[in-house]
Structure formats: structure tokens, C-alpha cells
Amino acid sequence: MRIDLTDTTASKINKALVQGRRALGTPAVGMVLTMVIVTDEENAYDSMKAAQQASHEHPSRTLVVIKRHARNPRERHQSHLNAEVRVGADAGTGETVVLRLYGEVCDHADSVVLPLLLPDAPVVVWWPVDAPDVPAKDPLGALAQRRITDMYAVESPLATLEQRANSYAPGDTDLAWTRLTPWRSMLAAALDQARATVTSAAVESEAENPSAELLSRWLEARLGVRVERIVTGGPVVTGVRLGTEHGEITIDRPEGPLATLTLPGQPARTLALKVRSTSELIAEELRRLDADEMYCVALRGEPTEEGPFHD
Incomplete structure (x- = not known):
């Protein structure tokens, strides 16, 4: 089941999640963590597919954050949030919310994500591409117990590795290490x-x-x-x-x-x-x-x- 929301808010998204669960006859929330995926449109599909497959082992609420930065100063002031709420077969064994941020709201993604986190559950943030220089100090990374990056997705992996070594904080990890x-x-x-x-x-x-x-x-x-x-x-x-x-x-x-x-x-x-x-x-x-x-x-x-x- 998929619910599209235009120019919406976190409150309306939470209501849509409840509505979707009730429509499917599964009002109880049985998820164990919140997975936040910070990506772009090009990599969003593959990232969501990987998270959906992983959710069969770890049922989760997946929040996909796509920042649509403005191309000119005028568009930057046209700040709004669109969302796709997916439950049931469209979201693996959990729930998926695709968040598209436009304009100034891109600079406050943590404020959008925070009300959508599962209460009293761990938070994992994954950057498939374009990870911040210091993941632990990123506003979204600061919400998480686990921060996942991937040095295979950067142009200069060995230079990035040195940067990761200098900025490491407990909770950081990288898929280049997981592959080993x-x-x-x-x-x-x-x-x-x-x-x-x-x-x-x-x-x-x-x-x-x-x-x-x-x-x-x-x-x-x-x-x-x-x-x-x-x-x-x-x-x-x-x-x-x-x-x-x-x-x-x-x-x-x-x-x-x-x-x-x-x-x-x-x-x-x-x-x-x-x-x-x-x-x-x-x-x-x-x-x-x-x-x-x-x-x-x-x-x-x-x-x-x-x-x-x-x-």
C-alpha cells in the first residue's frame, strides 16, 4: 500500500502510517529499529531495495531522505516536504517513508526525521553515497547509534579512509570493512x-x-x-x-x-x-x-x- 503526501508535515506522515497499518489490518508495530537512508534520486531505488531485503531479518521503519537542493536563490525559499508512505508488501516486513526535501528544509533534515523515529528503538543512519566528512557530527548522524558509510562510493577511497581514521567515533562503520x-x-x-x-x-x-x-x-x-x-x-x-x-x-x-x-x-x-x-x-x-x-x-x-x- 502506498500513500502520497504533497507539501506535508511529520504529523501528517505519522497519521498516514497509522492509516496504512489499519487498512491492512496490522495496527501493531513490531519493528526493532529505525533505518535512515540519506541518498539521492539516482541511488534511492537500489538503497531501498537493499534495506527492504535486510528488513526480513531486522523489521524496521525505513526513512529515505532525498534532499532536492534548489537550483537558484528564488527556489531556495520555496521550502516544502513531499512524502511517500509505504506499508505492507511495498515495504518489506516494516514500513518505508520516502522524504523529498525542497529548499531550506534540506538544511534541517534532522528536524523532519526526529518525529518519525520509532520510540525507544535504535537508530541507524546509512549514506550509500555522499557521506559527510565527519558522520558523528552530522545532524542526522548525531541521532544514530550506528552510522554506515561506504568507501567504495567515493572517488578517492584511500584519502577518505585517512579522513575516517582521523574522525572516527564509536558507532561508525563502513561497508568496505563489512565486506571483509x-x-x-x-x-x-x-x-x-x-x-x-x-x-x-x-x-x-x-x-x-x-x-x-x-x-x-x-x-x-x-x-x-x-x-x-x-x-x-x-x-x-x-x-x-x-x-x-x-x-x-x-x-x-x-x-x-x-x-x-x-x-x-x-x-x-x-x-x-x-x-x-x-x-x-x-x-x-x-x-x-x-x-x-x-x-x-x-x-x-x-x-x-x-x-x-x-x-
């Missing part, structure tokens, strides 16, 4: 089996890949060795090599969903290591809303006192 979860798990399991001390390391990837840079910094911080960066032609991270006193531990994934794991003195094994969809990455982030300390470690490359892969 299967790699981290596989490396931890491989080292546990090998029971060997790592003396050297290398990470292979395409040039300027933020995930590979985060993985390198994380390995340096946890293993206490310098990690060599090797540029390859493959997509994303294509391989990790850890030198030990017993031989080399390698994970190779040049392309496709399968990787080859090689341990010293053991035959090579084929393991699943696919590139996950955006909805899968978002769903993972919504499972844990506390501070991601390992992301901070990877950003700053700071050595830790714990064992190699103790989280």
Missing part, C-alpha cells in the same frame, strides 16, 4: 589450524581498494608484521599470503565465488568466498549496534595487546 568479514573468519580459522607464528604477510587486490587497505592495517595491528600490498587485476581482494616458519598460508580468490585455501603440509581446499550483496552487508551491520572496535583498529592500524585474532 568472511576473509577475517577464514584467516582466523587457517591460523588456528596451522598453529604457527606469522613472519610476513601480503594482501593482493586491485589498486586503491579500501577493503584491501583495511585488511592490511588490521593484519599489521593483530600480527605485528609489515604487510606488503600487491596490485592485481582482479576484483576486490584477490589473495592473502601469510609466511610462517612452517611454510606459507594462502587464500586465493582471483575471481568468482570460490577461494583456494592452502596450509603448510596439507592439500589445497576449495571454500566458498563470494562477493556479498549490499542487502547482506546491511543485514550484518544491523545485527550488532555497539561500537565496532576492530574497525577502529583497522582504520588506525594501532597494535593491540590481545592475541592475533581475538575480538
Whole structure:
């Protein structure tokens, strides 16, 4: 069910949500969080689709904020808010409100969003593109327990990575880091089996890949060795090599969903290591809303006192 509202207010949007739930015979609200997506028209559809798919695991109220900045000073004073309210099959397992802000109201998006947040529920803000320089100090970011950015969506990911390291605040995370979860798990399991001390390391990837840079910094911080960066032609991270006193531990994934794991003195094994969809990455982030300390470690490359892969 979809309800279109023109030149509206937060109060009218809340009434439309209640009206939509009653029309569908589901007046009870069973959602666990509010997801705020700050995006543009070009990326709005894909972002909403990813959030809708993630909502099957985490029922949520999704607020999509699209700022339609004025093209000239005269239009800037024509401030208003349009909204699409979606419930039922059009909104996954929760509710979706698409907010289009025009004119001066673009500068006060937090005031529009605040009355629409679910009471006593966590807030997550996701910027698929055009994230602020300091997410925690952004007016919308300040409302959230979790702030999700994506360094894959910027022109200079490594420069942005340095900026994120300098401005990190508890609650910040990035999908470039989330993409590494299967790699981290596989490396931890491989080292546990090998029971060997790592003396050297290398990470292979395409040039300027933020995930590979985060993985390198994380390995340096946890293993206490310098990690060599090797540029390859493959997509994303294509391989990790850890030198030990017993031989080399390698994970190779040049392309496709399968990787080859090689341990010293053991035959090579084929393991699943696919590139996950955006909805899968978002769903993972919504499972844990506390501070991601390992992301901070990877950003700053700071050595830790714990064992190699103790989280």
C-alpha cells in the first residue's frame, strides 16, 4: 500500500502510517529499529531495495531522505516536504517513508526525521553515497547509534579512509570493512589450524581498494608484521599470503565465488568466498549496534595487546 503526501508535515506522515497499518489490518508495530537512508534520486531505488531485503531479518521503519537542493536563490525559499508512505508488501516486513526535501528544509533534515523515529528503538543512519566528512557530527548522524558509510562510493577511497581514521567515533562503520568479514573468519580459522607464528604477510587486490587497505592495517595491528600490498587485476581482494616458519598460508580468490585455501603440509581446499550483496552487508551491520572496535583498529592500524585474532 502506498500513500502520497504533497507539501506535508511529520504529523501528517505519522497519521498516514497509522492509516496504512489499519487498512491492512496490522495496527501493531513490531519493528526493532529505525533505518535512515540519506541518498539521492539516482541511488534511492537500489538503497531501498537493499534495506527492504535486510528488513526480513531486522523489521524496521525505513526513512529515505532525498534532499532536492534548489537550483537558484528564488527556489531556495520555496521550502516544502513531499512524502511517500509505504506499508505492507511495498515495504518489506516494516514500513518505508520516502522524504523529498525542497529548499531550506534540506538544511534541517534532522528536524523532519526526529518525529518519525520509532520510540525507544535504535537508530541507524546509512549514506550509500555522499557521506559527510565527519558522520558523528552530522545532524542526522548525531541521532544514530550506528552510522554506515561506504568507501567504495567515493572517488578517492584511500584519502577518505585517512579522513575516517582521523574522525572516527564509536558507532561508525563502513561497508568496505563489512565486506571483509568472511576473509577475517577464514584467516582466523587457517591460523588456528596451522598453529604457527606469522613472519610476513601480503594482501593482493586491485589498486586503491579500501577493503584491501583495511585488511592490511588490521593484519599489521593483530600480527605485528609489515604487510606488503600487491596490485592485481582482479576484483576486490584477490589473495592473502601469510609466511610462517612452517611454510606459507594462502587464500586465493582471483575471481568468482570460490577461494583456494592452502596450509603448510596439507592439500589445497576449495571454500566458498563470494562477493556479498549490499542487502547482506546491511543485514550484518544491523545485527550488532555497539561500537565496532576492530574497525577502529583497522582504520588506525594501532597494535593491540590481545592475541592475533581475538575480538
